Amino acid sequence: MNRPADKKDSRTPSPPYGYSRECAYSREEQMHIVAEFHAHKIRPSRIAYRIGIDIAFIEELIAGESEAELFPRLVAHYRKQRFQQRMRDTNTRSAISRYEQQQKIELEFREETEL
Numbered sequence: 001m002n003r004p005a006d007k008k009d010s011r012t013p014s015p016p017y018g019y020s021r022e023c024a025y026s027r028e029e030q031m032h033i034v035a036e037f038h039a040h041k042i043r044p045s046r047i048a049y050r051i052g053i054d055i056a057f058i059e060e061l062i063a064g065e066s067e068a069e070l071f072p073r074l075v076a077h078y079r080k081q082r083f084q085q086r087m088r089d090t091n092t093r094s095a096i097s098r099y100e101q102q103q104k105i106e107l108e109f110r111e112e113t114e115l
Helices: 027-039 044-051 055-063 070-092 095-114
Strands: none
Touching: 027 044, 027 055, 027 070, 044 055, 070 095
16 A cells, blocks of 8 residues: 655554563563463563563573573473463363363373473
8 A cells, every 4th residue: 555655654663573662570570471471372472572571582581591490490380370270260160061171271281291
């Protein structure tokens, strides 16, 4: 779509790839945020866009290049929390549906923790 040269484009420019705002969190808080989002299977580019954390730092954490001991423990912690929350959420379902959902959640959790 071509715009006439005499009309000024009033839209704001797109942010650089992976960023929508400045990050106001400390490095340790960023690690916790990335671990929690990673445990919930959120893509690194989405984390960077929503929170403003440097995508290179996110990818370093996930690849194990930075904080190789702490980050996997944080992810495991948040995965366990996610598992427990999902299991609690199944209590609203009927008996057979609840059982099937719990089996699915347990299988997913085992697959995630084996990685």
